[in-house]
Amino acid sequence: MARTSPAPSQPEPPIEKRLWKVATLSGMASYLDAALIVSIGVNLAIYRDAYDMGVWMAGAISAIVTICIAVGSLVGGRLADVFGRRRLYNLDILCYAVGAVIITLAPDDITLLVGVLLAGLAAGADLPTSLAVVSDASPDHARGRLIAFTQVMWMLGIIVVVFAGFALSDTGMIGARLITAHLAVAALVTWHLRSRLELATGPDPAQDEVPVDKPAAEQGVALRNVWTRAALVPMLATFAFYVTWGLGANTMGQFTTYLLVTVSGASQSVATGINLACLPIGLLLTLAFVRIADGPRRDRMFYIATVVQIAAFAIGTLTLGAIVGFLVFYVLYQLSYPFAGEANYKVWSQLTLPAETRGTTQGITYAVSRGVFAGVAFVTPALLDRSPSLLLWVITGCMALSAFAGLYIVRVLVPRASPAATAPADLKVAQA
Numbered sequence: 001m002a003r004t005s006p007a008p009s010q011p012e013p014p015i016e017k018r019l020w021k022v023a024t025l026s027g028m029a030s031y032l033d034a035a036l037i038v039s040i041g042v043n044l045a046i047y048r049d050a051y052d053m054g055v056w057m058a059g060a061i062s063a064i065v066t067i068c069i070a071v072g073s074l075v076g077g078r079l080a081d082v083f084g085r086r087r088l089y090n091l092d093i094l095c096y097a098v099g100a101v102i103i104t105l106a107p108d109d110i111t112l113l114v115g116v117l118l119a120g121l122a123a124g125a126d127l128p129t130s131l132a133v134v135s136d137a138s139p140d141h142a143r144g145r146l147i148a149f150t151q152v153m154w155m156l157g158i159i160v161v162v163f164a165g166f167a168l169s170d171t172g173m174i175g176a177r178l179i180t181a182h183l184a185v186a187a188l189v190t191w192h193l194r195s196r197l198e199l200a201t202g203p204d205p206a207q208d209e210v211p212v213d214k215p216a217a218e219q220g221v222a223l224r225n226v227w228t229r230a231a232l233v234p235m236l237a238t239f240a241f242y243v244t245w246g247l248g249a250n251t252m253g254q255f256t257t258y259l260l261v262t263v264s265g266a267s268q269s270v271a272t273g274i275n276l277a278c279l280p281i282g283l284l285l286t287l288a289f290v291r292i293a294d295g296p297r298r299d300r301m302f303y304i305a306t307v308v309q310i311a312a313f314a315i316g317t318l319t320l321g322a323i324v325g326f327l328v329f330y331v332l333y334q335l336s337y338p339f340a341g342e343a344n345y346k347v348w349s350q351l352t353l354p355a356e357t358r359g360t361t362q363g364i365t366y367a368v369s370r371g372v373f374a375g376v377a378f379v380t381p382a383l384l385d386r387s388p389s390l391l392l393w394v395i396t397g398c399m400a401l402s403a404f405a406g407l408y409i410v411r412v413l414v415p416r417a418s419p420a421a422t423a424p425a426d427l428k429v430a431q432a
Contacts, residue, residue: 015142022137023146025197026089026130027153028190032096033069033123034157035183040065040116041254042165043176050173051109061113063374065120070370072124077363080129085136085359088129090194096122097187104180119183124370128363135350135358144293144347151343152290155283162279166272226357226364234352237409239365242345243372245402248313248395249341250373252333255380263388264323274327278334285338293347299410305339306403308332313399317392344406352413 040062048058072092080088099119106112131147138146161179168175225231260271292298312332319325353361383391 013141015145019138019142019146020149022197023134023149024153025190025194026134027150028093028186029123029126029130030150030154031157032093032183032187032190033127034154035161035186036100036119036123037065037069038158038161039165039179039183042161043179046172046176047109047112050176051112053109057109057113061109061116063378064113064116066370066374066377068117068120069124069127070367070374072121073127073363073370074124074367075363076121076125077128077132077359077361077366079125080132080359080363081357085129085133088125089133090191092122092125092129093187093191093194095119096126097184097191100180100184100187104177104184124366127366128359131346131350131362132358136355141294143350144295144298145290147347147350148286148290148293148343151338151346152283152286154342155279155286159279159283162276166276225354226360228354231354231357231361234349234409234413235361235365237405237413238345238349238352238362239369241348241402241405241409242342242365243369244398244405245341245345246369246373247376247398248402249337250377251380251391251395254377255384256330258381259384259388260323260326262384263321264326265321266323274330278330281334282338285335286343289338289343293343298344298347299414301339302344302406302410305336306399306406308336309340310396310399310403312336313392313396317389317396320389320392340403340406348409348414352409352416 044058044062047053047061053061076088076092096119099115099117099122102115103112103119104115106115131150134146134150135143160182164179164182165175168178171178226235256275257271260266260274266274289298289301292301309332312329315332316326316329319329349362349365350358380391
């Protein structure tokens with residue numbers, strides 16, 4: 001079968017504005033996911049002092065975010081396939097807004113934990129659902145670019161919260177509440193706009209509903225359909241790529257400052273400054289990935305970027321303790337991951353997974369991967385204390401494994417994918 005990417009000689013057709021609207025509103029799932037995780041990290045010390053938290057409660061709130069996103073992805077993706085993606089598309093973002101409001105107004109640590117639980121579950125449920133919505137609404141020639149744009153929104157979520165945290169660092173709980181209040185407002189605005197988004201075609205509103213009297217097997221969403229070769233092979237391949245790549249990315253995302261301060265001897269201000277300076281690089285290069293996401297350059301850039309990424313971690317390991325070596329590593333990593341990272345996983349998943357079970361299958365890969373990340377993050381400080389070099393070599397090995405998984409996807413699965421996947425009836429974008 002032909003590849004889903006256009007031939008090199010063909011210009012990429014322009015994307016209609018209404019499709020960018022779908023991508024933006026769906027990309028808010030990635031924005032709010034990233035912003036929730038980062039906001040908890042930025043505000044945790046403030047919460048600890050304001051609520052007189054013990055160390056175990058502080059640790060529980062940090063860990064519960066990732067765990068809830070994992071559980072939400074697993075359950076939400078499945079519910080979206082069974083009961084209708086449009087229904088979940090609107091409901092989960094509203095639940096996120098309620099959770100963010102609870103976090104913002106929480107008078108004590110127990111209430112804060114309840115808000116984190118609700119927002120985390122909703123954020124997780126929205127991730128596979130929103131990606132499936134974008135994929136189902138997209139024409140073949142634009143699917144890669146529209147899916148990749150959700151990664152831009154993910155980067156924006158990190159940047160906005162990090163810079164807000166930096167600007168409000170001296171305002172205590174007022175600043176913490178402002179940061180989480182912006183999440184509530186963003187979620188409510190997104191819910192309002194999503195509820196007005198025309199996704200269905202045809203005059204019969206009943207098309208928007210999944211017929212409850214029709215057997216699941218006939219609907220194409222029976223759970224056994226997930227374990228067919230057509231769904232299982234791309235699910236395992238994309239999972240293998242995401243979990244091995246994500247182990248390195250998650251470690252760097254959570255522990256870059258810790259590494260710089262404890263291993264390389266940098267000051268806290270220098271470590272923070274390096275992080276802030278590199279964030280715009282990642283955003284700009286993710287935008288560049290969007291431009292090439294539907295063409296052959298997407299896979300060509302993956303070949304180059306994945307080699308650079310492995311080399312970056314190897315350099316970081318070999319020069320461990322030297323801040324100059326760490327800077328070389330970190331710059332190379334920032335230059336490579338937009339072209340060999342989560343954006344690739346999102347695009348490949350939507351190109352290779354069967355349309356009927358995209359929510360379920362991607363929910364599974366998200367959930368299991370996030371669970372692995374949470375477990376590794378829990379032991380990372382201890383591993384760094386025992387042997388930073390060993391930890392970084394393990395991560396380097398994970399990056400090499402992700403490269404092999406990516407090569408298999410590019411060389412075998414994407415060429416096999418049919419460009420004629422049929423979207424569920426409730427998610428086609430209405431013509432203007």
